Amino acid sequence: MEKVLVANRGEIACRVLRACREAGIQTVAICAANDAGSMFPELADEVVMLQGDTIAETYLNQSQLLEAARSTGAQAIHPGFGFLSERADFAQAVLDAGLIWIGPSPHAIEKMGDKMTARKTMKAAGVPVIPGEEIELEDEAAALSALEEAAQRVGYPLLLKASSGGGGKGMRAVTEPSGFAEAAAGARREAIAAFGDGRIYIERLLTGSKHIEIQIIADRTGHTVHLGERECSVQRRHQKVFEEAPGPTMTPAIREAMGEAAVAAAKAVDYEGAGTVEFLLAPNGEFFFLEMNTRIQVEHPVTEMVTGVDIVREQLRIAAGEPMSCGTVQMRGHAIEVRLYAEDPANGFLPSIGPLAVFCPPEGPGIRLDTGVREGDDVTPNYDPMLAKLIVWAPSRVEALERMRRALDEFVVLGTTTNVAFLRDLCDNEDVVSGSTTTTTIDDTWPQGWSPVEHEALTQAALLSAAAGETLGLHRPSRSGPSSADGPSSPFSTLSRRFP
């Protein structure tokens, strides 16, 4: 495997391209016209510009991607997450083209990607699943009425999910029958728009539970291991924003049971590569299978930080037919990831756009930044508003939270509204501090929505800063160039150091 095409963009494309470079593998990036100035194509050895304007015409266009692989001589395709990463038909097309698919087999994707089949598989493996039903009807009216009936059987509160979905898209919580019709229509429309697939899955909403997931890796030599759990309970509208490993309330017994269930699930579909099995952990210690993500996960870095396993590098190894390099896995310390979004948390988390006039991430020990943007980029409405993942590691959970607070305080983003202040507030949230978060922590804490605590002196100081900037003309470009007008030193050829 000497050349890999990365069929993705943004932060995860950067992650995979760098891993390939480290592994000595040549890389091909694919790139839509509106991404030409992005960071990820700069990290690739070759770039294929995609034709078309919409995502469907570019990053979701299977034939363009396969043609890009053919024309550049790439031998393998890494799908990242989102986009085509969980499309069995694409995985099959990649294999049919004689290429390596860096991920599980189309069969495994289909079995696990389809939520109903996955439920059956897990039931067979003896793992409890949440009560629920799926509606497959294509006709709008028929589908909506079937959904309505199913909802009555499943019971309220319930959750509508796009069957082929992920990342909270096409997902809606419905607490009572009166809100069902509008929610179902919206979920279906969004599912069709995002995934080209209107199938909707209804399941009982289990409140007060934790979202725990197990990372697994399987290679072709028959080894399947789990890398422990991540807790991702802190979600706003089904979008994870705060992820950690290990789970703060996890016990060795539950970890072992969940890990076994996850490995069993992977083995049941002859899984290959990296994958994640998600569970809901109820307050009484019972856990229920949620779904399996048959791809690398956004929050994989927290597992990497505590286990020391480079999951993307392992994906490359396994795809090349090598055994995984990680032996007995041991968790050490504590890692937390927060997702930095271009959004306004004080205004219903509405996505924001604008220039990243200043983008200055924190530095120092125990800090990792996975991003696809840099200062000077524009945040546009074309793609997901996630700007970066900030990950910290420390010997203990308490220290990790302390480090995250410090890192968020240092993170400067000017020109586009972000959720940094919201994330910072989260770090002081009582449930977060005690580790007793559930999937409804955010809604419970800020039922009327989040807004920043007022601080009059700081607001005045900010006004002073802006007024001073205006008065002194700090915004005029002449001030923003390199600070020194001096040329560099003259040639040093007449000098040599004296000692030793």
Add this chain to the structure above:
Amino acid sequence: MEKVLVANRGEIACRVLRACREAGIQTVAICAANDAGSMFPELADEVVMLQGDTIAETYLNQSQLLEAARSTGAQAIHPGFGFLSERADFAQAVLDAGLIWIGPSPHAIEKMGDKMTARKTMKAAGVPVIPGEEIELEDEAAALSALEEAAQRVGYPLLLKASSGGGGKGMRAVTEPSGFAEAAAGARREAIAAFGDGRIYIERLLTGSKHIEIQIIADRTGHTVHLGERECSVQRRHQKVFEEAPGPTMTPAIREAMGEAAVAAAKAVDYEGAGTVEFLLAPNGEFFFLEMNTRIQVEHPVTEMVTGVDIVREQLRIAAGEPMSCGTVQMRGHAIEVRLYAEDPANGFLPSIGPLAVFCPPEGPGIRLDTGVREGDDVTPNYDPMLAKLIVWAPSRVEALERMRRALDEFVVLGTTTNVAFLRDLCDNEDVVSGSTTTTTIDDTWPQGWSPVEHEALTQAALLSAAAGETLGLHRPSRSGPSSADGPSSPFSTLSRRFP
């Protein structure tokens, strides 16, 4: 311990200030006038501006520092490395002022800081030391003649070292008697200038050896542990540039023996806090005590990365009277640090100055940057030319080297000459790749000095880039401001997100 004064500047001040912030400790920075625009005072809660122009008048001025602690109500002083960190008299003055000294006792500093006493201590502990002598005479002529006589007893090749030195300052290698006089005079002058102490120590130069050091931590509850070794053999003119942990050729038996010797040394002086015991490891497996550094070390991050111990945080804990938090220490994976200097490696490593017009460090998994500068800063001749420490971690040494290559390729510094290309070449050096580096690797590899490999096409492309920049006016300030002239979005108050 609620407020700490950090008696240092630059990168290590940033490291300590951030550790204090994470620990919830208030901080005071001290700052010379020519450092007012530096990063480290921005990370402190309070800043005391120092009077004076020279280092002796500012960062080495004990009474100013004590007065700063008094006036701000700081209860403890962290000395960092360099400056006053190994001055027993300062440690004593701090204690006499009723403050906590974050470091070992003045007694331990004196015993270990003084190379002759340290040798005696180690001899008593049964650890072999390198043949050598110290000359204490104050009178210039008498000292030089005594040095000359001692040199004859010790034998050539030999090494001249400032007794109270460190960091290669005041150090010279002399291969034959003819070069001795000039070297001795220079070493003495430099020692007086840098440390106010002209004592010179002569020792036999052991060629073909590795520089291995053991990190130790000791708390007041009687616990003294070692955190394994670092190999720092790759040195240019006695200045470390490439440091790693674990040592690539280290065996468990040697590690255990060295670790025991280091712990014994620490216990012999009732050591408290973090310290490093340096050894020369001969090709036959014998090792010799070099010296003990009674402070945090520049290269401490590689140990932090492989052991998971936050050494600076432990220093704070121990100084506050708490037990160390690290239990049984286990090394995991491999870490490498390189020191990014403002210097011209193609020209005898001559320090360079200039603006950091662009300073764009690499990002992603397994990368840590410890720095005291950022884009827009000026590199001045006032202080040490180290700009940053770039540290990588990976599961194996091979992967760590791959990651370091990738990271260095991504590191963009424009406006000041740096050693990045030299460091990148080091990563491909045969001895570095095989792990068989010795303290003379750099001199052996580049006896005529290092120069970059020519690459005609890239040089032409660089000329093209410069010419295009000139033609298109890319250097004019109007191009360097935020890319978008659009204002931000209008207030979003009329919009809310639709789901769930």
Add this chain to the structure above:
Amino acid sequence: MQHRFSLKGEDVDVALVRKNGGLSYQGHSVTVDARGRLKLTLADGSSCTAHAAKVGDVWWVHMQGRTFALERIEPGASSQDHGDGLVAPMPGKILETLVKAGDTVEAGQPMMVLEAMKMEHRIVAAHAGTVVAVHFQSGDQVNQGAVLLELEDTN
């Protein structure tokens, strides 16, 4: 040296006073170094550094972990001058229009659905009123800043 900024929909006038080589306001003071960095001393004696950048008319300021976006109002103008046109906050596609000209709406009533950033956004009436005009229909692409529809206050 007086500047007007819009802060949460209200206009604030900031009158600066020169003091000790810096500028001050409400007991806080600021100096600017050669690189344009802002060093603040707050009225309580604490000090900090601020990062500031101007984008369009808005000053973005970061200090002590907080970020402020302060729109500068040109002398004589007021941020209250915005009409009642409902403006697209980002480029996108109209998915649904739920009202037509002449409709009366309640505060909070959805009027239009816009797709942008892969999400659906609902445009709701900020107050009760009468829809005067609807400028786009389902399927239309709209640019940022486009007036989507106009709403007249009932009062």
Add this chain to the structure above:
Amino acid sequence: MQHRFSLKGEDVDVALVRKNGGLSYQGHSVTVDARGRLKLTLADGSSCTAHAAKVGDVWWVHMQGRTFALERIEPGASSQDHGDGLVAPMPGKILETLVKAGDTVEAGQPMMVLEAMKMEHRIVAAHAGTVVAVHFQSGDQVNQGAVLLELEDTN
């Protein structure tokens, strides 16, 4: 569109040709995006991004892990115009002067010792010659660019 740069002491003339919306030279071509980023296609077909910044007269260019400092020579001038004055490469303090006016020196002979960046630096003769003038003595502070002494070629 011709520019002259100094590269390792030699002048290089770079004549740019406009081609396909970009600029080219020696078979390599470059385009510049809206943010001023340089996208290069080398003669061998490979492509990469360059970072460039101009400081004083020098263009600093980073590409593929390499950094180049290219001094632009004003049209008509030449980088060979430097005299034989030995210039301080950085501010510092003269520790020792080892020669005086009228001395003849060998190539490589130390002439002065400068302290800067906490290190001692030895100024050596680049070629054999005669010392014409010594402008500073031990203990003097010198600024960057100061001519320390003047050396005349023996030839």
